[in-house]
Amino acid sequence: VIDEARLAVLTDEELARRPFDELVAALQRTVQGLEAGNVGLEESIELYKQGLRLHAACETRLREAELTITELGRRGAAPEE
C-alpha cells in the first residue's frame, strides 16, 4: 500500500513502477481525504500535491504499459508430465 510515508521516500520513477491498482487506490484515498475536509489548509495542500504526483504516476503507467506474457511449463510440457 502506498501511504504518505511511502510516498515521501519514493521517487517519481519508483512510484510509476508500483502496481497500477495501488496507485489508483492511493489516489482515491487522497481525493477522499481532501473531500472529507477534516484536515487543515496546509495539510490539504500537501494532500493535493500528493494527488498530483499519483496522477502523474498513473499517466506514466498508462502511457508506457506493455502487456507482459510469461509462459509456463515450456520445459516441463513433456507428454507424461
Added chain:
Amino acid sequence: MRDDQPTLWDAAPAGPAVPEPAVEPAVTPATKPAPRILRVSELNRRVRGLLDADGLLADVFVEGEVSQPSFPPSGHCFFTLKDANSQLRSVCFREQLERATVRPVHGMNVICRGRVRGYEPQGTYQLYVETITPAGAGDLHARYEALRVKLAGAGLFDEGRKRPIPRWPRRIGVVTSPVGAVWRDITNVLRRRYPMCELVLAPTIVQGANSAPAIVRALRRLYAETNLDTIILARGGGSLEDLWSFNEESVVRAVADSPVPIIVGVGHESDVTLADFAADLRAPTPSAAAELATPDGTQLPTIMNRLRDRASAALLARADQRRRFLDSEGRALGRLAPDIGAARQRSADLLDRGWRAVGDRLERRRLLLEAARDGLRTLSPVATLERGYAVARTVDGRILRDAAAVSAGDPLHVVVARGTVDARVERTRADGTEDLLS
C-alpha cells in the same frame, strides 16, 4: 465446378422417366450383331435410372465422417462423407442446411439422411442430404445431463461458491491453446484494455481424447503459481464433441478447485459446458472472458482526470473555507482595534510617567526605544501574517497584488506566519476581494 451442380441438377428432368434402351435381344453367337453403342449421356441416364429405381437409396441414413466441407456463396454445402475404406460425395442445399442441427465440420461424425442420385453431366452419383445430425449426440447429451445432475448435487455449481472477479488484476493466468485465434484474441483484448497486467499462459491442447487430462494439468500448474488474481480458461467454438473435454468430470472439478476466481469462456454464446457452470464467472466467448477479467483501460485516463479534478475542487473549497474564516477573523480583529489604541495609550502614558519620574536621559532613551518597538510590532507584517493573512510572491520575488499579473501554471511562494507554501496557480479570477473587505 461443384457450384454449378445444383442448377444443372435442378434443370435435369426429374422422376424416374428414363428412356429405356431396348432390351438386348438374346445374343446368338452365329449372328454376332453389331454391339449397341451408347452415347455417354445415354449411359449416365441409364445408371441414374437404376439408382432412382432403388427404394433403399431413395431415403437412406448414412453414418460417416465429414471431410473437406465447402461453403460456396450459393449457400449450399458440398462435402465428402467417409469411413475408413470409402468415400461418398454429398451435397446439402441451403434450405436443408438451414434446418440442420449442426453445420458440417471437417472430421465431424454425422448421420446424414437423404437420397442417392446420379448426376449425369459428370457421371457421378452423390448423396442429396436432407438432414444432418451429429453421430453419437444422443449418447453425449445423456452423459452431459447425468454428469450435470451429479455435480450439481455435489454443490459444484452453487451460486454461493462464486467469487467476485478482482477489479484491478496484476497477474492473470490463462489456460488455452497457444496456437490459434483464441490466445491471440485474449492478448489483443488485454493489450487494448489493460496492458498494466501480466499474463501467465499455461498452454494446453483443448481438443481430442487427451485434452481433458492436459487441461487439468495446465490448471494445476497455474494453481501452483502464487500471486495470480484471476484465471481464464478458454477455447474457441466447435461441435459438442469438440468441446467435450470441458464436460469431463475431471476438468469440471479442476475448475471448481481453483484457488482464485476463474472465468471460463468456451466456444460461442450458445455453447454451455459444465466447466462454465463450475466457474466463478461464465463468459460467452474467450474475448469476453478477457474483457470480464479487466477494467476498461480506455476509460482509465478519464477516471484518473476525474479524480484529479475532484482533488482540485476539494482543495479550492478548502482554501475558500479558510479564506472565509480569515475574513471573519480579520473583522473580529478590526473590532479589537480600540484595544490596540488603548495599549498604545498605555505605553504613551507609561512614557510620560517615566519621563516625568526619571529625568535620566539614558533611561528616557531606553523607554523611547521600548515604546517604538511596541509600536513597530503592531505594524510589522509578521503580526499581520499571525492574524491569518498571507503574502504571495511570484518567482522573481515581487509581491502579488493583482490576480491578473499571473496566469495558470505560474509558481507562487505563499508566505504565511510560519513558513512558505510553494504553490502553482490553478486559475485566476478578478473577483473575491469584495467579500474580503465586507
